[in-house]
Amino acid sequence: MTVGCGGGDLEELELAVRKFQARSERRVDFKRLRVVVDALEGEFAVEARESQKAGEHLVGGHVGAATWIGLTCGMSQTSAGDRLCVGEQLEELPKIAAALGSGEISYQSTSLLCHLRRKLEDKKDLFDEEDMLDKARWCTFKELNDLCRTAWHVCNPDGFFNEGEADFSRRRLHISRLADGMHVIDGVLDPVSGSALKKALEPLAKKQGPEDDRKPSQRMADAIGEFVNHGLDQGTLPRRNGVRPHVTVTTTLEGLKNELGAPPADFELSLPLSTRTLERVSCDCTMTRVLLADSMVIDVGRATRVISGPTRTALGKRDGGCRWPGCDRRVSWSTPHHFVAWARGGPTTLDNLVLLCYFHHRLVHEGGWQVIKKGREFRFVPPERVVMRRARGPGLRWAA
Ligand SMILES: [Zn+2]
Ligand SMILES: [Zn+2]
Known part of the structure; x- marks a missing residue:
């Protein structure tokens, strides 16, 4: 990367930073430090935008400036994209740029405002710089975030919907079984389903008395189990192949009676189940007697509830x-x-x-x-x- 004009100024800044890092007084006012960092983030955003306009990323054969800046500066593409958006918007928002530079508003607040203005697309004239700057001065970050989302929805409902739909396409859920029978759940849920799941699980995941020594994460895992088992027990889930969904445990009469030497029960026809767990399951289940002769099924009895x-x-x-x-x-x-x-x-x-x-x-x-x-x-x-x-x-x- 070439350093054009301003190389000397950057050198001076580097020297000042080195000097600051070597300071003897370790504690400083971290709010003031943040103001300096944020002001420099603003400078970085402007420089990144200038580099994009000059097409420097094309020289390296990269189609997108965000990818190129991400690779050059060790940033994620999202972070680099954020700086480019801020740099671009600040070109037309001189008051907000000045407020960031003087430490009146933070970089993250500036970023919220810039992203909002970009999302307004052809309705960006509805963005009142003075008014929004005032909001950024007095609102907390969360309030400003909520306000920007509302403003985006009001001014550009189609854009809001389209981005919501793009987000929705990111939803996924994988449930995979490990070799020891434990299951790993990994996924991303849409806002409505995600908060519904959280709302449903939280009351179930509360501590249940003084003998409950489970960790919060273990209580959440148990809450999922309880929730799902409750759903199965209600018997209202859609049938599959004409049968209500359920889990199957296979055992022998000897196994059920916990006789010495009896083979362990099978869970879903593959995993051995401990006798204690088998006893818990058999406390309330539906039994089907299957008679085998030389591993051949010769009779299946009617399912009866214990x-x-x-x-x-x-x-x-x-x-x-x-x-x-x-x-x-x-x-x-x-x-x-x-x-x-x-x-x-x-x-x-x-x-x-x-x-x-x-x-x-x-x-x-x-x-x-x-x-x-x-x-x-x-x-x-x-x-x-x-x-x-x-x-x-x-x-x-x-x-x-
Ligand atoms: Zn209880
Ligand atoms: Zn029991």
Whole structure:
């Protein structure tokens, strides 16, 4: 890159920066520092625009100036594009350019105004420089951002719609299964679906009592599980091949009874499932008996629900939701749990059942908590934890 006129000035600036970096007083007023950085960002934007007008990017064989500046300066194409937009708009916005240079408004606010003016396209005359500059002086960045979006929508609804549609085409969601059976979710959602999902999950992801030691991210992951399982349980999802969507667990009678040496259950016909999880799943599921002879299916029985409809209704009436102390999950968000496991001969009568939500049901099966029924009351007993004790070093007390 050639340095034309102004090379000496740039050299002076470089020297001043080096001197500043070597200062003995480490703390400075960071607001004033930001003003300097922002003013220089404005200068950079103007220079980038000049370079674009001179067609310097074409010399290197690049079609787009943003790509070329990005490559030259180690910036993303989006950042380089932003500087070019600011540089271009400031040519016709002298008051805003001066306000940026003097530190009255920040670079990011300037950028918002410049992008707004460009988005107005042939209606850019509606952009009142004086008025918008005043807004940038007094609004917070977020307020200015909202204001610019509203102004864009009001002045150029077609442009607003088109960009919204272009954004919408970026939506995607991938759910891929890892070798160990865990799933990775990666995606971008449109504004409406994204906020709807967040709104739906947040109440489900709240801490559920003092024994809830899950991290926020784990609670969000559990919330997705609870939400999806609830959706499946409602039985209102569209049928696929005439069957309601559900997950299938395959096991043997021995496996269900947790007999020693029995093969593990299969989840979706591929992954082994632990006995504890199998017991949780079988607390409330629909069973289909399949008889095999030499791996050939010779008989398939009718699908029957472990807990009948009337018992389910009576249980819902009695418990009203998850019975864990302090839990707020109502009936439709709870699942019946057997005190004595159904697979081990536990009856499906009210005496042997209690409603628990997804999280607390898991705490009982996989977490080792016990539910004890005393008359009409239930007691929840934590697992006996084996506390590992280890020395922290000589002379220190044993860690609890
Ligand atoms: Zn259970
Ligand atoms: Zn609960």
